[in-house]
Amino acid sequence: MGSNIALKEDDIKGVKMAAKISIPVLRIDAREKAGGWTHYIADYEFDNLQHGRFLRSERARAKIIEIRKPDFPEGYYYIDASDIPPGGKNNIQMIKDDWRVFADGDVRYIGETIALILGPEKQIVLDLLNQIEVVYEDLVPSFTFQDALSCKGGAIHGTDNIFAEFLLNIGDVDNAFPGAVRVVEGVYETGFQEHLYMETQGIVATWEDEKITLYASSQCPFYIRKSVAGTLGVPLGDIRVKQAATGGAFGGKEHFPDVIATPLAVAVNKIKKPVAMIFDRIEDISFTCKRHPGRISIKTGLDRDNNIVAMEIDTLVNGGAYESSTPIVLQRAIIHGLGVYRIPNARIHGRAVATNTFPSDAYRGFGAPQGLFAIEMHMSHIADEIGMPVSQFKRKHFIKTGDITITNAKMHDDVKLPGMLAKIEEMSDYSEKVKKYEDDPLRGIGLSFVNHGGGFTGNGEQAVIKGVVKMKRLEDGKAGLYVSVVEMGQGLQTALRKIASKELELDYLDIVYDNPDTDIVPDSGPTCASRSTMVVGFLVQECAKKLKIKWDEGVGAEAEHVYTHPEEFVWEQETLQGDAYPSYGWGVNVVEVELDPFTYEVKTTGVWAVWDVGVTIDETIMQGQSSGGVIQALGYASIEKCELKNGAFMQRTMADYTIPTSLDFPEVHTVFIDNPYKYGPSGAKGAGELVFDAAPPAYAEAVQNAIGKRIYEIPVTPEMIMEALR
Amino acid sequence: MVDSYRPKDLKDALRIRGEYGSTPLAGGTDLMVRYQSWAGTLPLFTNSVMFVGHLHELKYIKKIENSLEVGGTATLSMVADHPDTPRVLRDAVLSIAAPALRNNATLTGNICNASPAGDSVCALYALDALIRLEKNGSSRELPVVEFITGPGRTLLGKDELVTAITIPLKNSSIDNFTKVGTRRANALSKLSFTGIADYKNGRIDSIALTFGAVGPTVVRSVELEKKLLGLSRAELKAGKESILSDYSTVIVPIDDQRSTAVYRKKVALNLLDKFINEVADYE
Known part of the structure; x- marks a missing residue:
C-alpha cells in the first residue's frame, strides 16, 4: 500500500522506472499546487484585457420579442449572432452542432446565452447588462421525463423530443419470460450532479500574431479549436488553443468550454482585443452542465432455482435543451446496464429526451453510474425478495471470461470478481456484519460490483479520435513528450512521464511535457473516457520505444505513434454490436453506515474498495483516484441534492449545494489487484471513472439494510429516509 | 460607490453612527456575501459602511460576577475558546462554518444578521442573553428574543451599536x-x-x-x-x-x-x- 509513503525529492531523484512502475514518485505538480504557486486562468495577466459577461435567458422556453439596450459607451460591445462573420455558423461544433452560440429569436433553457457584453471596466459592463431588457413571450416549458415524452408545449427536439433511441438485445427475452416462476420489478432514479470542479469555468480569448488564441481551463483543447473554427468558418489551423493549468474537472470541462469559447472568439474576431470570461462560482453552479438525471425501469424473471432467465430494462436520461454528448452518455448507460452479470436473455431500450433544462453533459462515469446504480439496487432487491444473501445471489450471476455481453460479444477480460469479493470480505468482514446488523435498526452494510469500459465506446478511438503522440530527443539527455491530453488533478503529467521514461530508461523528471498547445502538440484526443492512461499512455509507451531506437541519431531525433485498433476487437456502430470496449476496469465496494434515529442523518462508519485497473502506473496517484472517486460518488449518493424549480437549479451556492468534507466520510481502504491488459502501458487499464461507479449502490444498500426499507433513488437524503420510515 | 469610515475608537464610532447611520461591518463574513457582486467589482452596498472590527475596546470576553460579557467585536473563536462560555453556546459557535471564518466573524454579527438559522442565536435565546445597545450619550439593554423581530430584522436603532452581549451564567444540570x-x-x-x-x-x-x-x-x-x-x-x-x-x-x-x-x-x-x-x- 502506498497511501502513507512520504517522498522527498532527494529520495526519487535518479530513480529509473524499474520493472515495477507502480512504485510511487513525487507528483511533478504537487509542490507548485500545494504551495499555491500554480497560475490558473483567472491569474493570467494580459494588456488591454476586456471583461465579458453573458446576457442570459431568464425564461425556460420563450420567444424573444425585443431586446431593449441602453446606449453603449465607446469601447463597450454587445456581441450576438449578428456578429458571426460570413461563412461562420451560429452553432457550436460539438458531437452534434444543435447548441447555438447565441440564442436567436427564442430561448430554450434558463441561462442560455443571448449575447456577450464586454468592455474594459467590469462595473460598466455590469451596469450595461443590468439596463438591458429582454421582452419575452412565454411558451409552455417541459422539464420532466413525463413532460418530454408527452411533448408538453410541443416538441423541443424533432417531432418527439427523443435525442437518441437504442435497443440492445441478447437471447430471446419474449420467449424466456413465460418460463419465469417469479418476476421482480423496480424503477430506479438518479439526480442531477454538479461537478464543482476546482476552479470555475474560464477562458481568455486573444488576438496574437494575427490569430485567435484561446487560453482555457479545459480538458480538451482540440475540441475548443474545432468548435471555434466551425463557428467562425475558418480552417482549424487558424485557431490556437493553449491549455491553462486545470484542476479536477470531472467532465465539466469536456464540452462546456466550447459554450464560452465560441462567443468570445466571435468578439475577438470583431474587436481584435483580448477578452476574459471567468465565471463566478454562483454563476458557474447556476449555469453550467450537470450529470444526466436517469430513470431506469427493470423487470426480471427468475426460474425455480433463482437463476435469472430474462431481464428487460427501460432507460431514460434527461439531456436538457441541446443534444451535446447525450447519445453517447446513453450508450454507456445501457451498455453498462447489466452491470457485471451474465444474463442469458436481456433487452435494454434506451431513450434520451429533450427538456427545457440546462443541457446535461459529461460527468465522471458518463452514464455508467446511472445504469450501474439501477442494476445493483435491482439485484439487491431480488436477493431480498427471494431471501438469499446479496453477495451469494450476485456472485451466482457474475459474468465470466468468454460469456456473452449485452452487445453480443465475448467478454475478453480475465474476470477476477470472485477473488476480489474474497479480498473485500477479508478487509471489511462484510458477511459477518450483514448477519450482525440484520436485527439492528440503525446499522447496515452494502456491497456493490461494477465494471467500466476503458476508452471511447466501440470503435470511437479508431473511427473518431485517431490519436497521435510525438516524442523528440532534446538537449541534456532529456526527451520531449507531445500529447493533447491534460493534467487535471488526476496525475497525468506524472503518469505519462513515468511511462515514457521507463522505455527510454531516463529519470521521469527528464521528460519534458508542457500543458498542450494546439499549435505544438498532435491531437491525441480529449482527456475523458478513462482513456488518457490506458489509450494515450499506450501510444506514449509505443512511441517511446520508437524513440529509443532512434535515440543515437542525436538531439532532434523524433518519433510518432498513431492509434491502431487491435484486430481482435470488432464493432459495428450502426447496430451497437460487438466489442463495446477492449477492456474493463472492475471494482467491488463495501460501505457501512449508522443511522441517527432522531435526525435520520447517516454516518458512514466504513468504506472499502478493491479495484482491478490492470496495473497501477503509480500507487499513490491511484490511491488518490480511489479516495476522490469514492467520496465524490458518496456525495452523489447522499448529500448532493440538485433540484429544479421552474427550470432553474435551486441549489446555487456552495452553502446550498454541499459536497463532502473530510468529516463526512472516513478513509477509503483501497486495494488494487494485478491483472495486466496487453494493450495498456505496463498493463494499465482505465481507472478514473471506474472508481466513481461502485459507491452509490453500496451506500444506498447499506442505508436500505439499516432502515429495512428498499431504496430506489439517490441522493438518499435524511428527508427521504424520514419519509420511508413514516 | 458608498462612503466608508474607520473610527479611531468607540466614541468616534458612535459619533459616525449617529451622524451617518453607516452600516457597521466587523468581520464582514455575512455582509460581504450578502452584497457580493462580480469578482473584481465593488460590493453592492447602498448605505455607507463603518469598519468596526478593529475596535479594541469592544474586543473582549470576560466573566463579570455571574455573567459572561462578550464585547461587541469579540470573534466567534474568542467565544468558543473562553472557559466560562456555556456549553450550548460553545457547541453552537463551533458548528458555524470553519476556523478561518470564526476567527473573523463576530457574535454580534451572527445576532444582527437575525437569520432564524443563526446557530449562536438558537443558543443565546435559551441562555436569556441580553443585548447592550449604545448610542452617543445613552445605552439600553434588550433580551435577544425582543431584539430580533423577524428574518433580518432587529430593534437596532439607526444611531446605535451593539457594544456587548451579556449571558447570565447558571449552573444547569x-x-x-x-x-x-x-x-x-x-x-x-x-x-x-x-x-x-x-x-x-x-x-x-x-x-x-x-x-x-x-x-x-x-x-x-x-x-x-x-x-x-x-x-x-x-x-x-x-x-x-x-x-x-x-x-x-x-x-x-x-x-x-x-x-x-x-x-x-x-x-x-x-x-x-x-x-x-x-x-x-x-x-
Whole structure:
C-alpha cells in the first residue's frame, strides 16, 4: 500500500522506472499546487484585457420579442449572432452542432446565452447588462421525463423530443419470460450532479500574431479549436488553443468550454482585443452542465432455482435543451446496464429526451453510474425478495471470461470478481456484519460490483479520435513528450512521464511535457473516457520505444505513434454490436453506515474498495483516484441534492449545494489487484471513472439494510429516509 | 460607490453612527456575501459602511460576577475558546462554518444578521442573553428574543451599536445543542435545537427550549415552558405527548433549498422528545 509513503525529492531523484512502475514518485505538480504557486486562468495577466459577461435567458422556453439596450459607451460591445462573420455558423461544433452560440429569436433553457457584453471596466459592463431588457413571450416549458415524452408545449427536439433511441438485445427475452416462476420489478432514479470542479469555468480569448488564441481551463483543447473554427468558418489551423493549468474537472470541462469559447472568439474576431470570461462560482453552479438525471425501469424473471432467465430494462436520461454528448452518455448507460452479470436473455431500450433544462453533459462515469446504480439496487432487491444473501445471489450471476455481453460479444477480460469479493470480505468482514446488523435498526452494510469500459465506446478511438503522440530527443539527455491530453488533478503529467521514461530508461523528471498547445502538440484526443492512461499512455509507451531506437541519431531525433485498433476487437456502430470496449476496469465496494434515529442523518462508519485497473502506473496517484472517486460518488449518493424549480437549479451556492468534507466520510481502504491488459502501458487499464461507479449502490444498500426499507433513488437524503420510515 | 469610515475608537464610532447611520461591518463574513457582486467589482452596498472590527475596546470576553460579557467585536473563536462560555453556546459557535471564518466573524454579527438559522442565536435565546445597545450619550439593554423581530430584522436603532452581549451564567444540570446541517462541517442549518433544564427538590426549576430554522425567528415559547416548571420526573414523562403536541403548534417551518417543512418539524420534535427523555431520566 502506498497511501502513507512520504517522498522527498532527494529520495526519487535518479530513480529509473524499474520493472515495477507502480512504485510511487513525487507528483511533478504537487509542490507548485500545494504551495499555491500554480497560475490558473483567472491569474493570467494580459494588456488591454476586456471583461465579458453573458446576457442570459431568464425564461425556460420563450420567444424573444425585443431586446431593449441602453446606449453603449465607446469601447463597450454587445456581441450576438449578428456578429458571426460570413461563412461562420451560429452553432457550436460539438458531437452534434444543435447548441447555438447565441440564442436567436427564442430561448430554450434558463441561462442560455443571448449575447456577450464586454468592455474594459467590469462595473460598466455590469451596469450595461443590468439596463438591458429582454421582452419575452412565454411558451409552455417541459422539464420532466413525463413532460418530454408527452411533448408538453410541443416538441423541443424533432417531432418527439427523443435525442437518441437504442435497443440492445441478447437471447430471446419474449420467449424466456413465460418460463419465469417469479418476476421482480423496480424503477430506479438518479439526480442531477454538479461537478464543482476546482476552479470555475474560464477562458481568455486573444488576438496574437494575427490569430485567435484561446487560453482555457479545459480538458480538451482540440475540441475548443474545432468548435471555434466551425463557428467562425475558418480552417482549424487558424485557431490556437493553449491549455491553462486545470484542476479536477470531472467532465465539466469536456464540452462546456466550447459554450464560452465560441462567443468570445466571435468578439475577438470583431474587436481584435483580448477578452476574459471567468465565471463566478454562483454563476458557474447556476449555469453550467450537470450529470444526466436517469430513470431506469427493470423487470426480471427468475426460474425455480433463482437463476435469472430474462431481464428487460427501460432507460431514460434527461439531456436538457441541446443534444451535446447525450447519445453517447446513453450508450454507456445501457451498455453498462447489466452491470457485471451474465444474463442469458436481456433487452435494454434506451431513450434520451429533450427538456427545457440546462443541457446535461459529461460527468465522471458518463452514464455508467446511472445504469450501474439501477442494476445493483435491482439485484439487491431480488436477493431480498427471494431471501438469499446479496453477495451469494450476485456472485451466482457474475459474468465470466468468454460469456456473452449485452452487445453480443465475448467478454475478453480475465474476470477476477470472485477473488476480489474474497479480498473485500477479508478487509471489511462484510458477511459477518450483514448477519450482525440484520436485527439492528440503525446499522447496515452494502456491497456493490461494477465494471467500466476503458476508452471511447466501440470503435470511437479508431473511427473518431485517431490519436497521435510525438516524442523528440532534446538537449541534456532529456526527451520531449507531445500529447493533447491534460493534467487535471488526476496525475497525468506524472503518469505519462513515468511511462515514457521507463522505455527510454531516463529519470521521469527528464521528460519534458508542457500543458498542450494546439499549435505544438498532435491531437491525441480529449482527456475523458478513462482513456488518457490506458489509450494515450499506450501510444506514449509505443512511441517511446520508437524513440529509443532512434535515440543515437542525436538531439532532434523524433518519433510518432498513431492509434491502431487491435484486430481482435470488432464493432459495428450502426447496430451497437460487438466489442463495446477492449477492456474493463472492475471494482467491488463495501460501505457501512449508522443511522441517527432522531435526525435520520447517516454516518458512514466504513468504506472499502478493491479495484482491478490492470496495473497501477503509480500507487499513490491511484490511491488518490480511489479516495476522490469514492467520496465524490458518496456525495452523489447522499448529500448532493440538485433540484429544479421552474427550470432553474435551486441549489446555487456552495452553502446550498454541499459536497463532502473530510468529516463526512472516513478513509477509503483501497486495494488494487494485478491483472495486466496487453494493450495498456505496463498493463494499465482505465481507472478514473471506474472508481466513481461502485459507491452509490453500496451506500444506498447499506442505508436500505439499516432502515429495512428498499431504496430506489439517490441522493438518499435524511428527508427521504424520514419519509420511508413514516 | 458608498462612503466608508474607520473610527479611531468607540466614541468616534458612535459619533459616525449617529451622524451617518453607516452600516457597521466587523468581520464582514455575512455582509460581504450578502452584497457580493462580480469578482473584481465593488460590493453592492447602498448605505455607507463603518469598519468596526478593529475596535479594541469592544474586543473582549470576560466573566463579570455571574455573567459572561462578550464585547461587541469579540470573534466567534474568542467565544468558543473562553472557559466560562456555556456549553450550548460553545457547541453552537463551533458548528458555524470553519476556523478561518470564526476567527473573523463576530457574535454580534451572527445576532444582527437575525437569520432564524443563526446557530449562536438558537443558543443565546435559551441562555436569556441580553443585548447592550449604545448610542452617543445613552445605552439600553434588550433580551435577544425582543431584539430580533423577524428574518433580518432587529430593534437596532439607526444611531446605535451593539457594544456587548451579556449571558447570565447558571449552573444547569442538563443541556444540549444539536445542529442538523446540510453536511457534517462547514454547513448551514436545516434546523437546530437548544435545551437547558435544571431540577430543584425533584421538580423542574428552570427550562428553556429553543428551535432554529423552523420559523421566521428562532422559536422559544416561555408560555409552554411555564407549563413544565414544577413538574416531577414522572409527571414530565407522563406529559410528554401533550408537550410534543403543544410544540407542534409553534414549530411552523417552510420548504426551501436546504430541506423540507415536514422534515424540519418532525426532527425538531424528535430532538425535543429526546431531550425530554434525557431530562426525565436525569439522576
